[in-house]
Amino acid sequence: MTTTDAEMVPPKKEVNSQAAILKAAIKEFAERGVDGARIESVARQANFNKSLIYRYFTDKHGLFEAALQSKLEERNENVEKIPVDITEILQFYFEENLRDQNYVRVLLNEAQQNNGAPLIDEPWRQDYYQKHINRLKQSQAEGAISDEFDPVCLMLIFTALVFFPATLPQLAQLISGHNVDSAEFKEFWNECLAAITKLLQPRE
Known part of the structure; x- marks a missing residue:
């Protein structure tokens, strides 16, 4: 695709073009990090001219x-669809993180390369996690989880549990x-x- 072609992309094709570029970008950022990623490589993987990438982004x-944000939005769409049962939620995200390794690697690269600057889309991402905290509160209100636990603390613990195998697979393999x-x-x-969540159930 030439620069002239890029300037004449119809609306429907524009959506598809952006999706293809974002998919290639996730792979590139996952492999090389933000600093090491190259626009030329993303353009080659997406099969578009790099001028189109600069036009969009x-x-x-x-x-x-x-x-x-596209990866977070993809996951955000599932928040209301997943079950309320906390064990099933943890199992869902554990397997989802193993399935979507590029998402996990992008987050790791972001953590490694952040020097204290504000996080990308921080308010939007905080809202994303707040929805999950609200689901925990719902589970507490329904008696599935003891209300003696702070839901924010639980969110931190559960996030660590579902990310650990995908972020440090070599340690998980050595231990297990x-x-x-x-x-x-x-x-x-x-x-x-399942055993951990049983410990969090309300006491008789």
Whole structure:
């Protein structure tokens, strides 16, 4: 696609073009981080001219912001669809993080390269996690989780539990003796999650 072609992309094709670019960008940022990522590489993977990327996203920072937000929006759509049962929620996100390794790697690269500057789309992302905290509050109100636990504290703990195998798979394998992608590890970790959530149930 030439620069002239890029300037004449119809509205419907424009949406598809952006989606293809964002998909390629997530892969590039996951592999190389924000600093190491190259617009040329994203354009090559998406099969578009890099001028189209600059037209849509201005620069690499804008592209990373849009790519990360697209992944969060993808997950945000599932918040109201997942079950209220906390064990099933944890199992869902544990397996989702194993499935979507690029999303996990993008978050790791963001953490490694952040030097104290404001986070990208911080208010929007805080709202995303607040929805999950509200789900925990709902579980507490329905008696599924003891209300003696602070829901924000629980959110931090649960986030660590569902991200650990995907972010540090080598440690999970050394400790458990199983590759995190194996059926044995998934069954073992789901049993661990179920046991932990039982401890959080209200006392008689």
